[in-house]
Amino acid sequence: MAALDGRVALVTGAGRNIGRAIALTLARDGAAVAVNGRADRAAVDSVVAEIVAAGGRAVAVMGDVADEAEVAAMVDRAAGELGGIDILVSNAGLRRQTPFLEISLAEWREIMSVALDGAFLLSRAAVPHMIRRGGGAFVALSGISNHVGTPNRCHVSASKAGLEGLVRALAVELAPHAITCNCVAPGAIDTARGASAGPMPPTLMAGIPLARRGTVDEIAGMVRLLAGPEGAYVTGQTIHVNGGAFLT
Numbered sequence: 577m578a579a580l581d582g583r584v585a586l587v588t589g590a591g592r593n594i595g596r597a598i599a600l601t602l603a604r605d606g607a608a609v610a611v612n613g614r615a616d617r618a619a620v621d622s623v624v625a626e627i628v629a630a631g632g633r634a635v636a637v638m639g640d641v642a643d644e645a646e647v648a649a650m651v652d653r654a655a656g657e658l659g660g661i662d663i664l665v666s667n668a669g670l671r672r673q674t675p676f677l678e679i680s681l682a683e684w685r686e687i688m689s690v691a692l693d694g695a696f697l698l699s700r701a702a703v704p705h706m707i708r709r710g711g712g713a714f715v716a717l718s719g720i721s722n723h724v725g726t727p728n729r730c731h732v733s734a735s736k737a738g739l740e741g742l743v744r745a746l747a748v749e750l751a752p753h754a755i756t757c758n759c760v761a762p763g764a765i766d767t768a769r770g771a772s773a774g775p776m777p778p779t780l781m782a783g784i785p786l787a788r789r790g791t792v793d794e795i796a797g798m799v800r801l802l803a804g805p806e807g808a809y810v811t812g813q814t815i816h817v818n819g820g821a822f823l824t
Contacts, residue, residue, distance in 0.1 A: 579806075588665065589669065591622075609634045661712065665717070665799060670687050671732060702714070716742075760814075
């Protein structure tokens with residue numbers, strides 16, 4: 577049996593890049609996967625089709641992670657069609673580069689609503705399903721920016737710092753239910769960046785001891801470890817995957 581046979585995972589922002597790699601990796605190891613996206617249905621359907629073609633089980637669950645009603649609907653659909661939820665991966669996020677004095681309150685709240693509010697809404701909706709199934713794993717995607725300080729991204733950094741605080745608190749509160757909660761913080765990863773994200777900040781590429789960008793599969797591999805039986809004694813942690821660019 578594969579290590580994740582019988583487990584059900586919901587992965588947000590899974591139509592491309594890191595989210596896509598996580599969904600495919602969890603499915604490869606036996607999990608049924610609910611693949612989430614907000615607007616690009618074609619990308620989400622492509623990931624679902626790839627999982628099904630490889631012999632796995634998957635369903636598309638479209639929805640905005642910042643919308644309470646849509647989150648409830650996507651979690652209910654994932655649990656209803658796949659049998660429950662054991663693994664939640666909060667990957668959806670917005671990357672913007674805006675100088676501090678040019679950030680509007682609306683833009684600040686938009687960034688917060690996805691990375692931080694979204695993780696809160698998702699975990700609040702998914703955790704009851706995990707409790708009913710005897711445990712689970714919550715993995716959230718943070719980032720290196722809030723640890724090293726990155727210009728023009730204070731709203732992104734603040735959202736990820738809040739996310740890490742949420743995860744540490746949940747790790748303690750949910751431990752009696754055998755639910756682990758961790759963050760994975762990628763460094764400079766080779767992904768297709770959206771126009772709003774701008775070019776990768778040069779500070780993220782400077783001085784990486786391994787002298788290269790990471791791959792989406794390397795991030796997915798760490799998420800897979802934390803979500804599987806091998807990670808059952810790891811909780812409340814932020815795991816850095818950055819080639820040595822930031823050392824804890």
